[in-house]
Amino acid sequence: MVSQAFEEISPADFFYRNREIAGFTNPSRAIFAAIRELVENSLDASESAEVPPDVFVSLTLNEEGRPELETYKLRVEDNGSGITSRHIPSAFGQVLFGSKYKLKQARGTFGLGGTMAVLYGQITTHKPAYIVSSTGSTKVYIYRIMIDIQKNKPIILERRVLINKEEWRGTIIEFFLEGDYFRAMPKILEYLKQTALVNPYANITFVDPKGRLYRFTRVTTKMPLPPKETLPHPYGVDVETVKRLIRVTPNRNMTDFMKTHFHRVSEKIALKFLEFAAIPRGRNPKKMGPQEIVQLVRMIKSFEEFRPPSANCLSPLGKDLLKAGILKELKPEYTVVCQRKPSTYAGHPFIVETAIAYGGEIPKKGEFILYRFANRIPLLYDEASDVSFRAIKNMNWRRYKVSQDMPLAILVHICSTKIPYKTVGKEFIADRPEVKKEVLNGIREAARLLQRFLSKREHVEKEKHRLSVFSKYLPKIARFSTELAGRESQPDINKLLESVNTSEGTAKR
Numbered sequence: 031m032v033s034q035a036f037e038e039i040s041p042a043d044f045f046y047r048n049r050e051i052a053g054f055t056n057p058s059r060a061i062f063a064a065i066r067e068l069v070e071n072s073l074d075a076s077e078s079a080e081v082p083p084d085v086f087v088s089l090t091l092n093e094e095g096r097p098e099l100e101t102y103k104l105r106v107e108d109n110g111s112g113i114t115s116r117h118i119p120s121a122f123g124q125v126l127f128g129s130k131y132k133l134k135q136a137r138g139t140f141g142l143g144g145t146m147a148v149l150y151g152q153i154t155t156h157k158p159a160y161i162v163s164s165t166g167s168t169k170v171y172i173y174r175i176m177i178d179i180q181k182n183k184p185i186i187l188e189r190r191v192l193i194n195k196e197e198w199r200g201t202i203i204e205f206f207l208e209g210d211y212f213r214a215m216p217k218i219l220e221y222l223k224q225t226a227l228v229n230p231y232a233n234i235t236f237v238d239p240k241g242r243l244y245r246f247t248r249v250t251t252k253m254p255l256p257p258k259e260t261l262p263h264p265y266g267v268d269v270e271t272v273k274r275l276i277r278v279t280p281n282r283n284m285t286d287f288m289k290t291h292f293h294r295v296s297e298k299i300a301l302k303f304l305e306f307a308a309i310p311r312g313r314n315p316k317k318m319g320p321q322e323i324v325q326l327v328r329m330i331k332s333f334e335e336f337r338p339p340s341a342n343c344l345s346p347l348g349k350d351l352l353k354a355g356i357l358k359e360l361k362p363e364y365t366v367v368c369q370r371k372p373s374t375y376a377g378h379p380f381i382v383e384t385a386i387a388y389g390g391e392i393p394k395k396g397e398f399i400l401y402r403f404a405n406r407i408p409l410l411y412d413e414a415s416d417v418s419f420r421a422i423k424n425m426n427w428r429r430y431k432v433s434q435d436m437p438l439a440i441l442v443h444i445c446s447t448k449i450p451y452k453t454v455g456k457e458f459i460a461d462r463p464e465v466k467k468e469v470l471n472g473i474r475e476a477a478r479l480l481q482r483f484l485s486k487r488e489h490v491e492k493e494k495h496r497l498s499v500f501s502k503y504l505p506k507i508a509r510f511s512t513e514l515a516g517r518e519s520q521p522d523i524n525k526l527l528e529s530v531n532t533s534e535g536t537a538k539r
């Protein structure tokens with residue numbers, strides 16, 4: 031008999047062994063991912079405190095690095111919500127620990143990103159992370175921590191408390207990591223620019239290892255309405271969720287149970303559903319057996335009259351802010367923006383926003399430039415696998431009189447309580463049919479608006495040309511005909527010019 035040794039590993043250990051699935055593939059990707067995760071945490075934190083974000087990022091070269099690989103000190107500071115003292119060590123020292131498991135739109139998903147950055151720093155430099163945070167109370171907390179990767183627990187090396195004289199609120203995180211900034215630089219700068227585009231109410235400052243300062247300044251202090259936490263939608267639940275709800279419910283009958291725990295289920299709909307599912311209204315959910323629960327979920331999925339989820343758990347950017355961001359960062363000649371109505375896939379609500387920017391500083395690339403965003407973060411890798419890329423490829427652009435050699439940038443922003451990412455590294459969005467349809471319709475809508483603009487402009491150009499022909503030749507014709515007729519004074523051509531001008535006005539209307 032062969033004896034096998036079994037062992038169990040912690041979540042931190044799992045991500046330590048498989049760090050590429052969280053985006054920490056190589057020194058260049060790692061430094062990009064670390065900056066990105068921390069900036070996203072800062073933006074989430076400022077938005078949850080409902081203040082326009084001020085984010086400072088600095089990356090400095092640390093001399094002690096291995097000769098073949100540089101090590102850097104990364105520092106990110108924000109004016110966000112801050113973290114309560116007792117949660118600071120776990121927020122950055124425990125994988126899968128976070129405050130964003132709620133059902134509402136956020137950039138972070140499952141307590142991984144920031145912690146992964148710290149973990150990567152630790153395994154490449156063996157140095158602790160330094161965190162300063164205050165929720166705006168009378169105290170500021172300072173921690174130095176490391177991660178016990180095998181136990182998935184923070185190790186607190188130092189804890190200090192200072193008096194918060196200036197009523198400062200926010201978080202500073204500082205740690206060392208190995209990386210290749212110069213290879214990652216184009217992507218990092220592109221990331222910051224696109225982040226500034228899709229968060230036009232944020233100030234983002236970056237000082238790079240050469241001491242160069244990049245500043246992205248807000249153009250507005252108006253922020254999108256914050257998302258509200260929501261209940262699970264019936265079409266989005268499975269047996270496990272229903273079992274958990276039954277465990278915690280105070281309700282003793284199915285009507286109340288359906289009303290209390292599911293999104294947009296009114297008394298009327300609850301009763302209709304129970305009748306449809308042949309479940310007695312007064313049935314006590316706590317007494318349901320496993321088979322009954324499975325059947326309940328099956329019936330929920332096949333009942334067609336649950337109302338679509340409301341979108342107040344989402345926080346789209348809105349047309350004005352999207353336009354402001356595009357004008358600020360891309361400086362086009364013209365831009366059109368659209369927002370689709372809320373839709374759902376598998377019970378998860380989502381909204382698609384699209385835009386097309388034209389001319390100005392948009393370069394002619396010989397192909398469309400695509401900017402992809404999800405929950406107000408830019409997606410920069412794996413473009414060809416993304417749903418928006420495929421949608422653009424499949425469109426018949428000739429219908430819109432648009433061609434690849436025009437200076438065009440297409441923007442697609444998807445926001446949802448659950449973005450259908452294909453990887454935990456949040457790089458590209460899967461082809462869910464419902465999502466694909468909305469993306470396609472959104473781009474079509476923008477293309478139609480652009481087409482209208484282009485044909486209007488074409489018309490104006492033609493008219494301008496026509497007028498210039500008139501104004502060039504009419505004086506000559508007037509002169510010749512006066513001479514031919516042997517008259518002294520020339521006729522007044524201004525009236526004639528005016529009348530062609532008016533006809534332009536009529537045509538325009």
Ligand SMILES: Nc1ncnc2c1ncn2[C@@H]1O[C@H](COP(=O)(O)OP(=O)(O)O)[C@@H](O)[C@H]1O
Nearest residue numbers: 071075121128129138139140141142143144145
């Ligand atoms: N800059 C910050 N300000 C406030 N809270 C933060 C900040 N960074 C991280 N956190 C807290 O730490 C938790 C873990 O962060 P992270 O590992 O990036 O996971 P996620 O963002 O997916 O939740 C977050 O859920 C949040 O509660």
Ligand SMILES: [Mg+2]
Nearest residue numbers: 071138143144
């Ligand atoms: Mg995060």
